[in-house]
Amino acid sequence: MPTNHGNKTMKRVSIKEEACIGCGLCQVYCTVEHSKSKDPIKAYRREQPQPLSRVRVETNKPHSISIRCQQCKDTPCVNACLTGAMTLDKETGLVMHDAEKCIGCWTCIMVCPYGAIKPDTLSKIVVKCDLCPDREVPACVANCPNEALVCEEVNP
């Protein structure tokens, strides 16, 4: 059952490690979703700065796993942020990143236990999973061919 908390729902992506085949499509669709054009060819070949995937596929055969921000409840990145760019939305439990306030000091990267925050060295800010606010289901989940990624509604 979807959980409603105010008007917002508590979305999370969970990972089924045993189902991940390491194909990397989550990275591709994440990159495209976070591009200006939302077109794979343009996103990869023409857009400058090139959009970055907020997901990372790691492989250590026979295991592979798709890593993204886990929206930690103890929010180490929020606590460490020097500028107030990283905040916790108390209604949704999501860790929000304000690109305008970010100065690219990389302190959040230092404390993220998942290594899930990426430096965008051209824009001098960090990027991380935002659970695709414009979509019902995040792009990585919608396009995972083996259902290794599942979007769930969780309790606050």
Added chain:
Amino acid sequence: MTKYVIIGGSAGGIGAVEAIREVDPVGTVTVISEEKVPQYSRPMISEYVSKEATLNSMKYRGDQFWKNNNVQALTGRAATKIDFTKKQVELDGGDKISYEKLLIATGGKPFVPRMEGGEKDGVFTFTELSSAEGIEAKLEHSKSAVVIGGGLIGVSASEALVKRGIKVTLVELKDNILNLILDKTASDMAEKVLTEAGVTVITGQTVQRILGKKDNDGSVGGVVMTDGKQIPCDLVVVAIGVIPRTELVKETPVKLNRGIVVDRFMRTNIPDVYACGDVAEAHDFLINGNRLLPLWPLAHMGGRVAGYNMAGKKAEYAGGTVMSSLKYFDLLTIAVGTVNPKELDDYEVLVELKPEKPVYKKILLKDNVIVGFIFLGEIEKAGILLRLLKNHVDVSTIKEELLSDDFGIVTLPEQLRQEMFVVN
């Protein structure tokens, strides 16, 4: 209704306010701050001086922060005395405020050694907005600056000033800049980017005295180095280090070492009195003891823990250690823990160096446990290592993978990996 008083309105004080209000929406919270606008980000002073940030964009919390949290913010006011028996804080105007729970978050102040000419107009520190504004007011008529101290703040000041077209000479007494944070290799790489950006770096020396201008108008005209050489300049920035602001608790029963000693709940030895941030000596998870660690993120986390405990919700401070993330001239660097041990033989060292990129990674292990690392150039996975270090994880089975490009969560032993995805 509990009466909370917080002395200091920066990272620690703000953390405490947020934590208190999560637990106790009705108690009265008073924050005393000498700053008129306490809620700015001190690490952003460099961005302010370089004009990459404005006063508004450097706000750590919005202007409505105090109001939204129902805090009585006594800004531009100083606490002058604490009476721990009567549980009262005295202010600069002589008025007194009673507390039931008190947090001392007075922070640190720049250490400025006594130096001939140190009183001249044009000598600044670099930890407060007022210093930045003072520098800003002088910049238009300044051509060159000497920065004393090659630590985090000195290098930040050098970067900001050189970006404003000032000719900067950075002076470091030891042989390498950033020597408390980086090893020689990483320090040399940082020095290279500074030099390429136009900063003149002088190591192994310091400034002996500050000279005036020829017309003797009381303003800075240059410095004399320890070797007698003179360097003309219009500005001097003193960035040797920060020391805890412990004046309020000197000669009181509060247990004081170099800073105020606190336990894992950020409590001092006096009931209902807490401390956090640059003024406190709190837990270091690497040395497993108390230590001064004047770092913004740790001040905020300590403040949060203090706030929860003050409001009656038990919380334990996880601790910190020497940990820095640097971005000088876009050279991404994260350095944590022991990277420059005296007895190198006691450690196992893993190194990867690609100077052309540049990428430099170094991991120090002791008895198969990570005790320190430097990631320069490629930093994305630094936090995974920090977690292993913090939890004293035995990494003997994954040692070979730690520096590999494929290293990640997937490399971690299965049990550890499972734990990470169960937590949430």
